[in-house]
Amino acid sequence: MIRAAGCVLWRRTVAGGGIELAVIHRHKHADWSLPKGKLEPGEDARHAAVREVREETGMTCALGTELPTARYEVGGRPKEVRYWAAEATGGSFVRTHEVDDLLWLAPEAAVARLSYDKDKDLVSAFLATR
Template identity: 90%
Template sequence: MIRAAGCVLWRRSPSGDGIELAVIHRRKHADWSLPKGKLEPGEEARQAAVREVLEETGMTCAPGPELPTARYEVSGRPKEVRYWAAEATGGTFVRNHEVDDLVWLAPEAARARLTYDKDKDLVSAFLATRSAF
């Protein structure tokens, strides 16, 4: 089992009108997705989610409600990715070896930009938790 963790990273819109979600472009996969990555040995999933957000986006974050776990196969191996809603608390995006672009989009625009249905479903789950923050 491949274990991973990530976040639906959000911030209040600089215009003051609602919220925006971070959507990243991964060069290796040529896709638009949510920040996530594999757990390191002995690492807790929530810890890994915060670390991966920082590594991939340059953003620090405050994790909130846990979102549904995504389960799928990668090259015939089962993969489980735990997700949290997480508010961006600081930082600046800098291109890196994994992520070459980050865009902040309104939730519906983020859903439209995401490559995978499982990520689009997480946006819906995230929006359902909005009363929690």
């Protein structure tokens, strides 16, 4: 089993009337997704989710509600990704070897930009908690 963790990363809009969600572009996969990644040996999922957000977006965050776990296969192996809602608390985006772009989008625009239905479903689950 491949174990991973990630977040629906959000922030309040500058005007304060709404929220924006972070979507990242991974050039290796040519896709738009939510920040996530594999757990390191001995690492718990909550710590991995915060670490992956920091590594892929440059942002620090505060974990909130746990969201549905995604389960699917990668290369014939089962993968389980635990997700949380996470409010951005600081930082700034810097391109890396994994992630070459980050967009802050209104929820509807984020859903339209995301490449995978499982990520779109997570945004819906996140919005249902608000």
